[in-house]
Structures are given as C-alpha cells and as structure tokens.
Amino acid sequence: MTHKPLLSIRLAAPRGFCAGVDRAILMVERAIEKYGAPVYVRHEIVHNRHVVEGLEAKGAVFVEELEEIADKTRPVIFSAHGVPKSVPADAESRGMFYLDATCPLVSKVHVEANRHHDEGRHILMIGHKGHPEVVGTLGQLPEGAITLVETVEDADAVSPPDPMKLAYVTQTTLSLDDTLDIVNALTRRFPAIRGPHKNDICYATTNRQAAIKAIAEACDMMLVVGAPNSSNSVRLVEVAQKAGCPEARLVQKADEVDWEALDRAVTSKDGRFVLGISAGASAPELLVQDVIAEAQARFMVTVEEVTVSSEDVIFKLPRALTA
Template identity: 85%
Template sequence: MTDPAPQAPLLSIRLAAPRGFCAGVDRAILMVERAIEKYGAPVYVRHEIVHNRHVVEGLETKGAVFVEELSEIEDSTRPVIFSAHGVPKAVPADAESRGMFYLDATCPLVSKVHVEANRHHDEGRHILMIGHEGHPEVEGTLGQLPDGAITLVETVEDANTVDAPDPAKLAYVTQTTLSLDDTVEIVNALTRRFPAIRGPHKNDICYATTNRQAAVKAIAEGCDMMFVVGAPNSSNSVRLVEVAEKAGCPQAQLVQKSGEVDWPALEAAVANKGGSFCIGLTAGASAPESLVQGVIDEAAKRFTVQVEEVTVSSEDVIFKLPRALIA
C-alpha cells in the first residue's frame, strides 16, 4: 500500500459486511474452474457465468469461452456450462438435441423458485413473477413454463393493474436479487387486490441479497458517500445503490473497479467538508473482494485512511458441486 502524502486529509471508510461473493457465485465460478481442470480447454459457458467482467475475463484466461447461444459453439464435443442465473427449459433440451455434455451452474436458490413455479402451475394456478424484464434470471424462470403461464410484475403500478385469469387460483414468485423494501410494497399491493394469492413458503429473495442490503442500511446514514463495487448489469449491485440512497446516504455510486471512482471529485468533496469525510464501501454478490481492496488501496494513496468494518451478519452457506466435477 502506498503511503499517503504528508498531512493527507482524513478519509473514513465504513466497510459493509457481508459483501461480495455469495455461495451461488462461488459455486458457479468453481464449476467453470473445475471443468477446465478435468476436461481441459476450452469449456464453453452460456452467458456470463456471473455478472462481473473481472471474473469473466479471469476465467477466459484459464480457458473458458463465453457464448450467448449454444449455436455459437463450434465444437459440440466440448463441455458447456449454464450460468448461475438459470436458463429456460428449452436450453438444456437444445443441448441434448445437439448431443452436448452440459453442466448446470444455476444457483440452488434460483432453482428453488423454478420448483415453486412448476408446483403452482401443476396445481392450476396462474403465476405472477415480481422481477425485472430482460434479466437472465427472469428469462430463465419464465422459460420453465408454457407461454402465458407467468405474468411479469415489475412495479407497484403493475401490481395495481395486472389482470388475473382467476383471482382464486393465483400465486406469486420473485426474482432472488430484488430490493426487499420495494418487493414488500409490490406484494402488499397484490395481496390487497387478490387476498387468495399464494406466496412462497420462504421469501424468494436470497439470503445474500438480504444480508448485503441490511449491511448497507446499517452504514448508509452515517456516510457522506457510498461506493458499491459491482457491474451495471448486476441486479443485486444496482439494488444496493438504491438501498443506500433510500437509507439516508446523500450520494451512492456503482463502480466496477477503483479506476471508475472519480478521485478528483472525491478529493474536492473531502476538502470542501473541511473535516473527517466518511464513505461507505460494499460489493455486490458477484464482485470479488480484490476489487474492494483495490478501492481502499487507491484511497490510501490520496488520504489518511481509517477503515471500520461494520458486520450485521455472518454467512456460512456452501453449495455442493455436481457429482461430475467432484471425482
């Protein structure tokens, strides 16, 4: 770590914990690495294994080749891995029709939502899915059932206007990476309109999303600024920015790495305050800890840095690898 200049202004960093990789992301990345070790390169991956370019580029150097569709794979004898976000049922069916060997890295908590959707459909219910249109996880869940079996609900306004084929036979599921507070508002709107609607036995929003949002809420109000390390296409990372602002942080920004921080603007903000300036720092569930440390290291080149880690919960969740990669 580079020593700061003499009499460098003080910068307090409140580091949210937990942050960064969740068990589903850990498992997905390890699956790609193990597959390359076991089967050699290349190993194909349909869609970004997780939403983080740093991770994707690191896996590419080891022999992973990322594609958007199976039709892009030139050698059908090579293994293919489906991303942690989940895929429509048509994707493994397509892989089988092409004679491909595939491994599914779908997060088990996303798979749980798929199981719920299938159960409700089998019991004759129409399903409302709370989520963001176009997100791979949403596309994967919609693709578990025939067209028209699931209706997407993105906002409270949608919840107040959505049509239900039979209000007595209705259920809802949610994307796993949503804002807890926003989702509660949508669910409340749906239950007011459709008292008989069935929900999940346990909240679909995953433990990692829940814990990271709670950690941000714990530090937001006391921070002058918040940086969330994550990718712009990472739903849980974008939600952390929103949560920080709603929880009282005057300004929250999403950055993919330290190089995206506007350091001159931060230096000016610290100088203008004339005293101790506090930033919050966290990372989305697909962002590695090395990128968080990179922000701290760059800050230490410009300021006298004091780091305080604020922990709201601990995590010990581990998801097992598929049998094909254990032996």
C-alpha cells in the same frame, strides 16, 4: 511531506461473493481442470467482467447461444442465473455434455413455479423484464403461464385469469423494500394469492442490503463495487440512497471512482468525511481492496468494518465435477 486529507471508510459486511457465485465460478474452474480447455459457458457465468476475463484466461469461452459452439464434444456450462427449459433440451438435441451452474436458490424458485402451475394456479413473477434470471424462470413453463410484474403500478393493473387460483414468485436479487410494496399491493387485490413458503429473495441479497442500511445514514458517500448489469449491485445503490446516504455510486473498479471529486469533498469536510463501501454478490473482494488501496494512496484513511451478519452457506458442486 504533503499532508493528506483525513478519510473515514465504513466497510459493509457481508459484501461481495455469495455461495451461488462461488459455486458457479468453481464449476468453470473445475471443469477446465477435469476436461481441459476450452470449456464453453453460455452467457456470463456471473455479472462481473473481472471474473469473466479471469476465467477466459484459464480457458473458458463465453458464448450467447449454443449454436455458436463449433466443437460439440466440449463441455458447456449454463450461468448462475438459470436458463429456460428449452436450453438444456437444445443441448441434448445437439448431443452436448452440459453442466448447470444455476444457483440453488434460483432453482428453488423454478420448483415453486412448477408446483403452482401443476396445482392449477396462474403465476405472477415480481422481477425485471429481460434479466437472465427472469428469462430463465419464465422459460420453465408454457408461454402465458407466468405474468411479469415489475412495479406497484403493474400490481394494481394486472388482470389474472382467475383471482382465486393465483400465486407469486420473485426474482432473487430484488430490493426487499420495493418487493414488499409490490407484494402488499397484490395481496390487497387478491387475498387468495399464494406466496412462497419462504421469501424468494436470497440470503445474500438480504444480508448485503441490511449491511448497507446499517451504515448508509452515517456516510457522506457510498461506493458499491459491482457491474451495471448486476441486479443485486444496482439495488444496493438504491438501498443506500433510500436509507439516507446523500450520494451513492456504482463502480466496477477503482479507476472508475471520480477521485478528484472525492478529494474535493473530503477536503471540504476537514476530517469529517465518511465513505461507505460495499460490493454486489458477483464482485470479488480483490476489487474492494483495490478501491481501499487507492484511497490510502490519496488520503489518511481509517477503516471500520460494520458487520450485521455472518455467512457460512456452501453449495455443493455437481457429482460430475467431484467424482
């Protein structure tokens, strides 16, 4: 019998699906059950191909824009990232029935932005240009009402119309540490700036980053299961690196892991190699377990789950899907 190299896995918890992702996926599934197929979804409901393909198999049809939908009698669902106000207005003008799967924590940012605008403040949004959540938030207000700030350098250079009438909001899936640096830069320059009553970065992002930090320094490598267009997943890789893990990689599924390179690294450590594993908020646990199963096929594995917090948040479905 061939001897397998020893591998210790530290599994970060919490990881994977958050309440907003759970709700969005369930909305698509319930809509298909209630209204039959096809049900259209504008953009990826969440940033994960495994999830998208699973919903396609059940009868969901994903489109980029409403004009692609030939049958206007079919329901359309907006993604969890949120949409500009122009999108539901467009759906209404076309006589379409739509359901909005925007995460309630993203909707909270929209409400904050509207409140600040109504009170006469210019808004700075901390986020990444082109991300669907940022596009959706910018589209809540007239053009020019919100200025995007991506970096500390942007914060140092931004020139708002009136520094005394200023507020900021943030994308919900950012790195806590990077966001704090930007907020500190803004508050130094603009002491009167108004922030959110509570941090805009969502609980799930916060918890998953904290779980990564708890294990990163003790790990020789970290694998984050998630999609490359998933902001919170990419941030987890960055957090792992900054927290002391010498190598952190983003993989969408088990067959993206460089198993040969990992085998060489594990063998060279002679039973002292520690692999950390986590998953972004839009990655299903099945994909994490696939990575562990593949590791067990190649190595003598011990698994330790490190839990930093528990989550019991549930977001209700809209009444149209529960009545």
